[in-house]
Amino acid sequence: MTAPAPLLVVGDALLDHDLCGRAERLAPDAPVPVLSGNRRTSRPGGAALAACLAAADGRPVTLVTAVGEDDSSTCLVRLLGDRVRLVRLPLRGALSTKTRVLAEGRPLLRLDDGDGRAREATAEACRAVADAGAVLVADYGRGTADELREALAAAAARVPVVWDPHPRGGPPVPGVRLATPSAAEARSLAGRPVTVPDGDGSSALQSAARDAGTLVRAWRAAAVAVTLGGRGALLSHGETPLLVPTPVTAEGDACGAGDRFAATAAGLLADGGFTEAAVRAAVHAATRWVAEGGVRSLSSQGDARPGSAADDALGTVGRVRAAGGTVVAAGGCFDLLHAGHVSLLQAARRAGDCLVVCVNSDASVRRRKGPGRPLVPLADRIRVLRALECVDAVAVFDEDTPERLLGELRPHIWAKGGDYALGRLPEASLVESWGGQVVLFPYLDGRSTTGIARRAASEAEPARRPSERERR
Incomplete structure (x- = not known):
């Protein structure tokens, strides 16, 4: 069996926390739930989560991201361990963190802290992009992709580049093989108001198809795959789109499903696969991710490597x-x-x-x-x-x-x-x-x-x- 090809992940790493407990009563002084029996867990987020998921597929992964000397950066580096090779950019400010408060697995509240941004590119980071055989960019708008934009544009002209965009980030560089926004992100990035409802499923698909076509042309991308949650993904090369449905209905925590989708698609393109096949596999992988518990299953995946069918x-x-x-x-x-x-x-x-x-x-x-x-x-x-x-x-x-x-x-x-x-x-x-x-x-x-x-x-x-x- 051919070993999976290496993948370079470039983007903004986050530190994610979950505070999980039971909500069995309301507070006496306000109509808010009281969370008891709390348990706190931490994990890599953002580009760091995408890198860990790609590494869990058994491929060598290098992560280029900005980390500093603050407590959150130190915690993130410890959580990454030796799962990925880390290439650091200097960070101005504290690493961004995201804390979800959940009751019986259902989100109640999210707290965001830290406004750190990548300060500058380094020679090591530029070499890593120049030497990469395939690149996944997870741009959360905190400067990593901006600092390396020229190097990423050169990479897109010679190797597969998958770009996972977010509204706070910049547009993908011209020539990316695949961009992977969610439906809400595609609508925002295409310049349509996010408050306008799509109505029934048919009009939602029409909207996604229109947004995907707009973004293919605006970004000069080879293809855009708009992820549709439980409905799958819509792949567009600018003309008639292809709907890739989910294999089954998966109920569960969808946090990180977009990262699972992008990491799978980027890995298969790194292996020499075709875009349509990569998107089909990515839909399947994201569906399985949700069904298996999403981010709650991340710690049990550890440093997974390909094994026998029984191991799998x-x-x-x-x-x-x-x-x-x-x-x-x-x-x-x-x-x-x-x-x-x-x-x-x-x-x-x-x-x-x-x-x-x-x-x-x-x-x-x-x-x-x-x-x-x-x-x-x-x-x-x-x-x-x-x-x-x-x-x-x-x-x-x-x-x-x-x-x-x-x-x-x-x-x-x-x-x-x-x-x-x-x-x-x-x-x-x-x-x-x-x-x-x-x-x-x-x-x-x-x-x-x-x-x-x-x-x-x-x-x-x-x-x-x-x-x-x-x-x-």
Whole structure:
């Protein structure tokens, strides 16, 4: 497997805090909630969050940002640790911080402090931009991108540059491969009043398409992807836009979803991918980010690096469980993936917050199905399953049944097709032992890998005519 390409992240780092507690009563002297049982957490924010997310994808990341000697800067540098290589710009003032006050996970209030700005570019920072093979700019309007604007313009002429703009920042340099504003940001940056409602979904898409086209021309960008929250993203090259919908509906904390989107898209463009494919993957990644708990899952991701399919599945399960989500698992050979498989997997994903597919190894399929199976080798079956937007992770088991793997994953729901309804599944007792539940989903009749293989074989062997020599 090819290692992910390095990525340079340039922009304004922030320090984010969450103050979480319970709001069970109102204050006696004012109609405001009283927060009790408070717990405070801190994490990198802004460009630093985008850099950490790109590093969690397993790629080498260099972060160019302004930090000083104030307490918030010191805390941020400590939180970054060795996850990224840090190239410092001098900071004038204190690092900007953002504190969210949440009750039962719902935001009540946000406090912003610090007005620090990047003071000047450095020779090291300019070299980092000049040497970069791909760049992500997270411009929060605190001067980092402004100080390096000339170097970033030169970079955009030779390598992929993704620009995540914000209304307080400047416009992207000409020639960026992709800009990624939210719908509200696109409206503001396109010069339309943010107070004008879009009305129904159709007019919201029309507004986003109009704003994206305006920004492509104004910024001389190759493409603009307007992120639409739970609806996905609208990709425009200046003409007819492409709507990339979310794979599933994800409920949860959307904080940082834009950074997850931009980091994924920039990383895939760094790897040599096409813009449309990068945006599709970015929508999927942002949706999964929200479903897995958003910024609450960041600490559990740590210094993630690419691993086996089982490692990926266990990591996904751990993040969803830590965020209070529901883990769903489904299993099978998935040899010649057909409509019945897809219908089951889509229904299973809608039942929870992540779907892990447990797939039989080649040896396991051979023991179960006989000689000649599987028709599709394991590596290809995994690749096809991972390409489904409803699938969050894939894990392989070599035994005849998935009990051992299920014991590691401990899903809340074990999903099976409705054709198993007449008997009790052998895994049922195991799943119920940790409080899980076996759930049956409707099965599409008449779909089976064996049937498809037989029809293909019969059509591939027409009645053989005798050769000229045989007729003699």
